[in-house]
Amino acid sequence: MSAPSSGLMRRFFSCLSARSSGVAGDAASSDSDGDGPHGGEDIISGLPDDVLSSIVSLLPIKEAARTAVLSSRWRRLWASNPLVLDDMDLLLNNPSHVGAVTATVSAAMRAHPGPFRSVSLTCYFSDADKHVLRRWIRVLAAKGAKELVLNNIPWAGLDLLPGALLECRSLQRLRISDWRFPDTSGAPALPRGAAAALPRLRELVLGRTIIQEQDLDRVLASSPMLKTLVFVLSSGVPAQVRLSSRSLWCVVFWHSAAEELAVVAAPLLERIIIQTSSSSCASRWGMRIKIGSASVLQALGFLNPSCHELQIGETVIKVGNKKAAPDAVVPSVKILALSVQFGVGSKARMVSCFLECFPNIETLHVRSIPDRGATSKDGNSEFWSEIDSVECVKGSINKVVIHGFQWENCEVEFLKSILEGAKMLQKIHILQDPNISVSEGDVNGTLSLLASLNKGVELVILAAGQGYGIWTYEVASDLSRNDPFDCQN
Missing domain, CATH: 3.80.10 (Leucine-rich repeat, LRR (right-handed beta-alpha superhelix))
Known part of the structure; x- marks a missing residue:
């Protein structure tokens, strides 16, 4: 958050605390109008609705929910603004009360009519409670979630994502960490002209996530607007990554590797970014990079002779090759x-x-x-x-x-x-x-x-x-940068 925004938020919280302290009963009794200083100057309520909506959209979920108890006006503002929810805000404050955090997240999802702009969930419950995650994902699908982050704590006992994730047709950005991707075999490749399963997905980030080759193929085939595909800290699964997509612009392997990365049919692919540490190259990681059809590829690297074998068309590039x-x-x-x-x-x-x-x-x-x-x-x-x-x-x-x-x-x-x-x-x-x-x-x-x-x-x-600056996968996959390897400030 920028300095001006931080100052605004501090001022907002100070006004909120002054307004809510000692007047809880008055706030409840005056719920019908929400006006009046209640013994002090009410600076915040004098702001227009569009400004207040912007403020509420920047609040952590706990503080945003607090505004709703002040008056009907605040409840209306919270409900009318696209939901931004990150349960890590709650977990950090309640590390030993996971059940209460789960209940709060569920209540917020039920109470907000949607759409959900950005939702970040950390799954900390066991396989016995997997119905909670399924219910959350169904709500996300029903209420139009646009950006979703699903982090897993694998030792809790739950590792397979529900198949309902593939029904979130409103998703534009999806990042999942420490999961097994759901089996897509029940959703065969779409025939020509059929509706796409993930029609709006533009960015997919797979962090330490296991996805089978056929499932990745189906995701690429069913995401007609996908521009960016990122693998983070993943090795060997899938063994073969075949890029066949009419929309893909950028692929990133960030400390990740497959046995083979093959550009099969990607007419819009402009960037292949590979960040691999020298220690991983010296060990068991190696990858063949096959460039078949890539007529607009503009940026490629970091290629490393220690762990990458380059093949262009039918020719494997080796020392002494005469590329006729x-x-x-x-x-x-x-x-x-x-x-x-x-x-x-x-x-x-x-x-x-x-x-x-x-x-x-x-x-x-x-x-x-x-x-x-x-x-x-x-x-x-x-x-x-x-x-x-x-x-x-x-x-x-x-x-x-x-x-x-x-x-x-x-x-x-x-x-x-x-x-x-x-x-x-x-x-x-x-x-x-x-x-x-x-x-x-x-x-x-x-x-x-x-x-x-x-x-x-x-x-x-x-x-x-x-x-x-520091070169990160976010920098490398930023399509607004002319040079993905340049992190000059």
Whole structure:
């Protein structure tokens, strides 16, 4: 909440407390009109209804419900404003009274006529009480919920979402965490012209949620307005993610992986965002990324040679590949992001292989993955001998961003190759690794070397937190951002 809003809310609560203290009986007895200061100046009631409605919409559910006891006017305002409900507000105040929280949520859902603008529920009851969740979801469907967050506490004993969730036809945004997605086998793929099961869904976030391949396929097929699909902290289920959707714009794998991500038929898909830690790549996670039909794909990454295998058309991209097949390039991509262990030759050589597949890149992001082995301090200039001749380096890249720069020779050699070959380059942004310490002399020496090859390129050095915020999946999936990898403030 912004500072002005916070000040307004503090003033509102102070007036509310003054008005309700010591006059409970009067408030009840004067329920018919709701006017009058009751012994003090009533500042809030002098505001017009539309302003009061906006105030009520910002209140936590507990405080919003308190306003309804003041007068019929407040009850009318609460009921006429789309409901915003987050039961975490209640849970934090009643951690040992789960039953009371459940009753309060149920009562609020019954009392409010709808629509429900935003509802966030944390399920903390056992399988024996699963009827409560089913009832809540039916109410959400009946009263037009637009945004829904369902968080689960799995050790409580309930893990399978009710199938009634698929009947919430008003939903526009859905985020579920720590659940098993309901079985959709009872709802076969929709025939052409049939009504969609989730006709308004625009964003689906699956956090630590198990969803089977066929269920994901059906969700994509039955959500004709779905633009954003996000996997958070999920691994291996589903094993195959096949993107077949006429509406999908953005797919995010946030510390998540499948065996295969295949772009089958996604004519509007513009972004594939992958954030995978180096530790997970070093362990059991690996993913093949198959790009078949993606004619408008504009942003892709972070591709990591340590855990990602790239296939374009029928061609698997490997070191030494001679891509004679015309379907082995994706000319629409303008923003590419790579994660590279610069000091490991087998991984570093994949950089030029990946770059060859995207001839029209304008912005290149490169994340430097630490490698503490002996080779990490070497220049390894032979790794980059091909970079300056790659088509996109010569003809289209105008901005390079290095994330986690450690001032090692192999990183500097990469930048030298880019500077020597790039004809359209205008900017290089270097974001330093916050976990390393480099002497001022080494930094100045490197900058002098790069400046000698500068050719008028703007070189910007940024320390951690200096001008760049934290990259989150919310930032990455924000379709209003021109560059999903750029979290510059």
